[in-house]
Amino acid sequence: MLRLEDIEQVKNGVRIIRGVNLEMKPGSFFILMGPTGCGKTTLLRIAGLIDRPARGRVLLDGVPASPGKRSGMRVRRDVVTLFQNPVLFGGTVRSNIEWGLKLRGVKTREAGRRTDEILDTLNLSHLSLRNVSTLSGGEIQRTALARALVLKPRILLLDEPTTSADPELRKELVREISGLHRKWGAIFVMATHDFTEALSLGTHGAVMKDGRVEQAGAIDDLFRKPESPFTAAFVGLGNVFKAKFSGGKAMVNTLYIHHPGDREGSGYLAVPKESVTISLNKNSTSERNRFPGRVVSITGNGSLMNLEVDCAGVLFVSSLTEAATKELALEPGREVWVSFKASSVRTF
Amino acid sequence: MKDLAEAARLALKMITSGDPVLYATTLRTLLISATATALSSLFFIPAGAFLYFSSFPGKKLVTEVVRTLYGIPTVLVGMLVFLAVSRTGPLGNLGLLFTPAAIAIGEAILVAPIITGLTFSALRTGGHELAETALSLGAGRWTAVLKVLSEKRQVLLTTVLVAFGRAVSEVGIAVMVGGNIAGYTRTLTTSIVLAVGKGEVARSIALGMVLLLLALSVNVTLTFLDPERNR
Numbered sequence: 001m002l003r004l005e006d007i008e009q010v011k012n013g014v015r016i017i018r019g020v021n022l023e024m025k026p027g028s029f030f031i032l033m034g035p036t037g038c039g040k041t042t043l044l045r046i047a048g049l050i051d052r053p054a055r056g057r058v059l060l061d062g063v064p065a066s067p068g069k070r071s072g073m074r075v076r077r078d079v080v081t082l083f084q085n086p087v088l089f090g091g092t093v094r095s096n097i098e099w100g101l102k103l104r105g106v107k108t109r110e111a112g113r114r115t116d117e118i119l120d121t122l123n124l125s126h127l128s129l130r131n132v133s134t135l136s137g138g139e140i141q142r143t144a145l146a147r148a149l150v151l152k153p154r155i156l157l158l159d160e161p162t163t164s165a166d167p168e169l170r171k172e173l174v175r176e177i178s179g180l181h182r183k184w185g186a187i188f189v190m191a192t193h194d195f196t197e198a199l200s201l202g203t204h205g206a207v208m209k210d211g212r213v214e215q216a217g218a219i220d221d222l223f224r225k226p227e228s229p230f231t232a233a234f235v236g237l238g239n240v241f242k243a244k245f246s247g248g249k250a251m252v253n254t255l256y257i258h259h260p261g262d263r264e265g266s267g268y269l270a271v272p273k274e275s276v277t278i279s280l281n282k283n284s285t286s287e288r289n290r291f292p293g294r295v296v297s298i299t300g301n302g303s304l305m306n307l308e309v310d311c312a313g314v315l316f317v318s319s320l321t322e323a324a325t326k327e328l329a330l331e332p333g334r335e336v337w338v339s340f341k342a343s344s345v346r347t348f
Numbered sequence: 349m350k351d352l353a354e355a356a357r358l359a360l361k362m363i364t365s366g367d368p369v370l371y372a373t374t375l376r377t378l379l380i381s382a383t384a385t386a387l388s389s390l391f392f393i394p395a396g397a398f399l400y401f402s403s404f405p406g407k408k409l410v411t412e413v414v415r416t417l418y419g420i421p422t423v424l425v426g427m428l429v430f431l432a433v434s435r436t437g438p439l440g441n442l443g444l445l446f447t448p449a450a451i452a453i454g455e456a457i458l459v460a461p462i463i464t465g466l467t468f469s470a471l472r473t474g475g476h477e478l479a480e481t482a483l484s485l486g487a488g489r490w491t492a493v494l495k496v497l498s499e500k501r502q503v504l505l506t507t508v509l510v511a512f513g514r515a516v517s518e519v520g521i522a523v524m525v526g527g528n529i530a531g532y533t534r535t536l537t538t539s540i541v542l543a544v545g546k547g548e549v550a551r552s553i554a555l556g557m558v559l560l561l562l563a564l565s566v567n568v569t570l571t572f573l574d575p576e577r578n579r
Contacts, residue, residue: 048484049483050480050483050484076483076486076487076488077486079486080484080485080486081484082484083480083481083484086481087474087477087478087480087481089478089481089495089499090499099485100485100486103485103486103487103491104486147485148484148485151485151486153486
């Protein structure tokens with residue numbers, strides 16, 4: 001188990017990580033999410049024993065590990081980090097992959113076998129003896145991934161490993177990372193701001209904001225039960241509003257919104273954009289929250305469209321298929337009904 | 349002009365006929381300068397790496413001082429080493445004055461800022477990234493630094509050659525702490541000083557040609573080692 005205990009980091013006098021506590025269980029695929037500059041990479045560097053935290057501890061199976069300390073050295077070889085922009089050593093693809101194995105004293109024959117295996121898994125066999133200076137960006141990325149994976153670490157930290165990859169390579173990398181995680185059951189920790197990756201790979205995760213963990217838990221809970229307006233907005237719920245709660249209803253501007261629970265006072269509510277239904281007449285749905293509105297904009301590419309509807313000054317976002325948009329002949333200015341179930345409303 | 353041409357002809361004859369004194373002096377010069385460069389590299393490549401990887405107050409100032417010392421006058425180093433190894437100096441009891449060892453020590457000090465500074469500069473291109481990559485793959489701090497130095501070996505070899513070039517061509521230290529003793533501490537540069545003083549034009553030109561040849565070999569090697577050239 002990897003535990004980050006009360007981690008603080010300071011850079012140029014500014015606290016960039018503030019009291020982070022996280023726990024990653026064996027076999028979990030932990031996703032670190034958050035906007036650029038929220039501290040994901042800094043936290044990964046601390047967890048990967050690259051940087052020493054200003055305060056707090058990194059524990060692996062209860063053993064404290066700190067860069068430069070003997071106890072740190074014992075666990076260092078169990079933790080491998082793959083940076084966002086990986087650097088390869090001079091030489092061939094093979095010599096790069098074998099370096100970490102030699103460092104661990106793996107016998108030449110065994111190192112060769114494991115290298116061949118990972119080259120084959122990542123479709124790099126044909127590049128084995130190529131000098132790294134002749135590799136393309138995608139090949140560099142895959143070589144770096146192979147160099148990290150061949151070590152079969154107990155903890156693999158990945159810092160946005162697919163960011164610089166083209167869409168095809170991105171899909172391929174996600175598939176390979178996912179396959180290898182299932183195969184070994186090690187702890188994988190990945191920083192990303194791609195929700196598709198987060199949902200398809202992650203078992204657990206955390207949303208970070210300004211160096212703090214805003215919410216941590218099972219990945220499904222992060223997306224379905226956000227505990228703060230920031231998490232709700234960040235995970236793409238689409239509709240986050242300031243509200244006044246009273247008697248089982250929430251008032252947003254002049255709209256009364258039904259929601260589960262008995263919250264009172266001021267707060268926020270969020271409605272996942274996937275839960276917002278658009279219809280042309282009031283009675284076509286039985287959902288408790290129904291409001292008339294006017295289509296403001298239709299955006300999106302591919303099969304999924306985002307529709308913005310203004311309901312008495314409250315802007316709702318709905319996620320619709322392109323087919324549904326066409327079927328309802330939706331266009332800006334069109335009058336529609338927005339509806340959603342009370343049970344789909346989250347309150348904070 | 350006629351005399352000069354005649355002297356050059358004689359100089360060439362000395363080189364091609366294997367003049368024993370000329371060859372012994374050349375060999376001695378090479379040995380002293382190589383020892384000085386090796387000694388200095390042993391201590392000051394790690395010093396350059398330390399300067400690059402560590403962070404401490406005044407680091408920028410230290411780096412600037414090191415760079416300024418690239419052009420330290422050889423007579424100044426010669427004087428300091430002389431004072432240190434002379435009979436009344438702190439190292440006087442070692443009996444180093446007027447020995448090849450004293451020249452080597454002086455030259456090692458002379459090239460120390462060059463080796464430190466150029467090592468620092470060599471690491472500035474990607475040094476941290478390489479070290480962090482090594483750390484990220486499970487290396488300890490020392491292993492990571494050694495890996496970076498190994499990755500930068502071509503540039504570091506260039507550094508060593510530049511330092512050797514400076515050591516082999518200096519004269520101030522060799523005269524002051526070597527004493528220009530024939531067959532013992534006489535180097536190519538001190539021989540030239542002596543030959544010119546004695547009016548031995550042919551010998552001084554021959555010695556100058558050998559020195560030039562050495563400097564040229566260093567430059568040719570540096571050109572071949574240039575990563576840009578090999579690209």
